[in-house]
Amino acid sequence: MDVPKVIDHIVNWLKDYAENAKVNGFVIGVSGGIDSAVTSTLCAKTGLSVMCLEMPIYQAPNQVSRALNHIDWLQNNFSNVSMTQVNLTPVFDSLIKALPPVKNEDDRFMALANTRARLRMTSLYYFAGFHGLLVAGTGNKVEDFGVGFFTKYGDGGVDLSPIADLMKSEVYEIAKYLGINKEIIVADPTDGLWGDDRTDEDQIGASYDELEWAMQMQDAGKKVTDFSGRKQEVYKIYTRLNRINQHKMIPIPVCEIPSGIKK
Incomplete structure (x- = not known):
């Protein structure tokens, strides 16, 4: 950098x-x-x-x-x-x-x-x-x-x-x-x-260096089964938190009303 x-x-x-x-x-x-x-x-x-x-x-x-x-x-x-x-x-x-x-x-x-x-x-x-x-x-x-x-x-x-x-x-x-x-x-x-x-x-259960590695692995399309030991543990932590916290990272869901019933 x-x-x-x-x-x-x-x-x-x-x-x-x-x-x-x-x-x-x-x-x-x-x-x-x-x-x-x-x-x-x-x-x-x-x-x-x-x-x-x-x-x-x-x-x-x-x-x-x-x-x-x-x-x-x-x-x-x-x-x-x-x-x-x-x-x-x-x-x-x-x-x-x-x-x-x-x-x-x-x-x-x-x-x-x-x-x-x-x-x-x-x-x-x-x-x-x-x-x-x-x-x-x-x-x-x-x-x-x-x-x-x-x-x-x-x-x-x-x-x-x-x-x-x-x-x-x-x-x-x-x-x-x-x-x-x-x-x-x-x-x-x-x-x-x-x-x-x-x-x-x-x-979190993992250091930021470990989480950075896991983020890079996810971007590369890796799966949990691709790793073992501490790396697998860290990747599980990362992917779990990434999944359950998606509500913080995406726009607020809006219920869009179909034009046919909104008059």
Whole structure:
């Protein structure tokens, strides 16, 4: 990958899109992870207004510190970057109190994890509407089009996706070239939705390098029976997640009414 040319292409694409949409710039949630760090930096390089939101909900302290350190780095390098902290923990607590109890707490736990992402999306769109900004997504290709590892109408609710055609390994290449803080580059990827230290690999059961391999194998038309051992296990994980999460990756189904009965 020609990293400088890829960076220039994304930055020009972002700038052209924003100018054609007649908006002032971008708003982005900065989590302390590699994807949001790279995306926010690419947005900053457009020269347009960039608002970084840090939105903790019972967030691990190291995630918060990485996010704040990155925003500080951005502001030291780009005069067009501003930041706002929105503590969503009280909002999350109030919502939990308003919801009825359930018998299966495991199902509730998963639903509430996704609710965190949707509260953040709501906050991003509040500031986007107030300041005339576009919500920039942070999903990479494996997450968005491989295993569907994002929350529908949460971190998947965005106006545009600058890095969604990049594999996770390519995001790391760009991060190193841009000079992103080392603490972000070496941190284990996590969605930060659980209030603990579980990583993406803990949840998925495979690393991003393994998932990239599986995505390439699927594109090549390979079957599960073509592999054995760990490779077969990874390919099963990938193909299962790719299948069950298709509802996140395809347009919303619309019930089209036949013209003969719609009068």
